[in-house]
Amino acid sequence: MNVILLGPPGAGKGTQARKIVDSYDYEYISTGDMLRKEVQSESELGQIAKSYMNNGDLVPDKYIIEMIVTSLGDLDSKNLIDGFPRNISQAESLDKKLIENKQEISLVLHMYVEDKELISRLSNRAVCVSCQTPYKLKFPDEINEITCINSYCDNSSIKIREDDNPESVARRISVYKEDTFPVVNYYKDLDVNLVDINAHRPEDEIFQEISKFLEV
Structure with a gap:
């Protein structure tokens, strides 16, 4: 089963992805x-990708897609594709x-x-410097008091991402609407099983709804 998780920056995709992986072994x-x-790993694909990355270029789609399809494994595996x-x-x-x-x-x-909610969320968000787990800040100085809760990060510090300022956030949302949101309608037109999830709710409530579709 191949599941794609789509949504604008700040929608909570990372949080829900972790819940899906932990609960359903995706x-x-x-x-x-x-x-x-x-x-x-210095694989053939890795060396090709590195050559582009070292030059500051984006890795061409054909290599990204080849990596994804290779990662999907056999027909019986359960895969969650995040943000692609x-x-x-x-x-x-x-x-x-x-x-x-x-x-x-x-x-x-x-x-x-x-x-409006996306801008509010992202403007008050910090991430772990090691694993990128997001944390919501109640006030700015809190960033100096929080360390990552994940054991494998060994209490790594958190930081505010450079592109999480209001101006950058607005641009990222605009790019999402122009480039990525049309993908939603693309899959609808293909009659792929697509579910709209209202993510302006508590994360556990969102996960309960998502779970209904994963357990079918």
């Missing part, structure tokens, strides 16, 4: 994580590659939140 597939692993595809071109290329491998997208979870 394999978590993130393009950023995949690139780092391939580069570290980011545009129609990537969605079309991913579908083509999946068809070649006799696989398909089983479910798309589309998390949505109003812009």
Whole structure:
């Protein structure tokens, strides 16, 4: 079963992804994580990706998609693809590659939140410097009092991301609407099982709704 998790920055995709992986034993597939692993392993794909990254260029979609499809494993595996595809071109290329491998997208979870709430969330968010786990700040000075709760991070500190200021957040939301949101309608037009998830709720309530579709 291949599940795609889509939504704007600040919708809580990372939080829900961790819950899905922990509760349902899904394999978590993130393009950023995949690139780092391939580069570290010095695989053929990793060396190709590294050559682009060292030049400050984006790794071409065809290599990203090849990594994703390779990560999907056999037909019986359960995979959660977080934040990909980011545009129609990537969605079309991913579908083509999946068809070649006799696989398909089983479910798309589309998390949505109003812009005002997204800006508020991201402007008051910090992340672990090691694992990128997000933390909501009640007040600015709290960033000096919090360390990561994940045991494997060994109490790593947290920081505010440079692109989480209000101006950058607004730009990221605009890019999402222009490039990524059309992917939602793309999958709807293909009659893929797509579920709209209201993410302006407590995270446990959101997960309860998501669970209904994973347990079918």
